[in-house]
Amino acid sequence: NAGVTQTPKFRILKIGQSMTLQCTQDMNHNYMYWYRQDPGMGLKLIYYSVGAGITDKGEVPNGYNVSRSTTEDFPLRLELAAPSQTSVYFCASSYRSGRSDTQYFGPGTRLTVL
Amino acid sequence: DAKTTQPPSMDCAEGRAANLPCNHSTISGNEYVYWYRQIHSQGPQYIIHGLKNNETNEMASLIITEDRKSSTLILPHATLRDTAVYYCIVRDPNSGGSNYKLTFGKGTLLTVNP
Numbered sequence: 050n051a052g053v054t055q056t057p058k059f060r061i062l063k064i065g066q067s068m069t070l071q072c073t074q075d076m077n078h079n080y081m082y083w084y085r086q087d088p089g090m091g092l093k094l095i096y097y098s099v100g101a102g103i104t105d106k107g108e109v110p111n112g113y114n115v116s117r118s119t120t121e122d123f124p125l126r127l128e129l130a131a132p133s134q135t136s137v138y139f140c141a142s143s144y145r146s147g148r149s150d151t152q153y154f155g156p157g158t159r160l161t162v163l
Numbered sequence: 164d165a166k167t168t169q170p171p172s173m174d175c176a177e178g179r180a181a182n183l184p185c186n187h188s189t190i191s192g193n194e195y196v197y198w199y200r201q202i203h204s205q206g207p208q209y210i211i212h213g214l215k216n217n218e219t220n221e222m223a224s225l226i227i228t229e230d231r232k233s234s235t236l237i238l239p240h241a242t243l244r245d246t247a248v249y250y251c252i253v254r255d256p257n258s259g260g261s262n263y264k265l266t267f268g269k270g271t272l273l274t275v276n277p
Binding site: 053097147 | 195197204205206207208209212214254256257263264265266267268
């Protein structure tokens with residue numbers, strides 16, 4: 050299993066540009082998440098999905114959109130990039146059961162908006 | 164999720180056991196203890212979790228006190244690659260809504276020295 054994979058690893062955007070961060074998991078997990086981590090700070094949840102076709106906002110959703118058309122994929126879309134979106138973005142997935150909701154993380158995408 | 168307290172930093176000699184403590188005195192009966200770590204600039208990595216019994220896997224052992232108010236993560240033979248920030252998280256796997264997100268505190272920076 051590759052686990053959770055993310056592309057690209059690095060990206061530099063100009064203000065106002067758009068891009069999609071890709072996330073794929075091959076563990077057949079029902080839940081998927083997008084977090085951002087600013088330098089020296091903790092993780093903040095952007096969006097999450099409890100299954101294909103179902104998404105919901107986390108604590109910092111403004112400026113982002115997501116979709117979940119398949120179990121495996123959970124892309125994150127930035128429509129109008131702003132300097133405040135400079136961050137490291139982590140995708141995670143989990144199989145939630147009554148005894149566990151262990152989240153497994155991807156390697157991250159480091160985004161700089163200039 | 165219950166609050167946790169960890170020392171900000173610890174040192175360990177390579178090849179020795181690293182014992183990382185965590186206090187979670189307000190833990191409730193449904194909450195599990197999870198340990199993650201984050202090596203600089205990488206995605207958080209799941210290590211181990213448990214409810215009340217001690218647990219062991221290929222990475223580490225988790226010792227939970229009988230009253231469940233504290234726990235210790237043990238890396239039996241620390242290597243230089245184990246240098247990372249280690250996070251102790253207490254959560255109920257059945258929680259929903261805003262509790263889907265993992266809340267990482269400040270954690271313990273473990274430095275393994277040659």
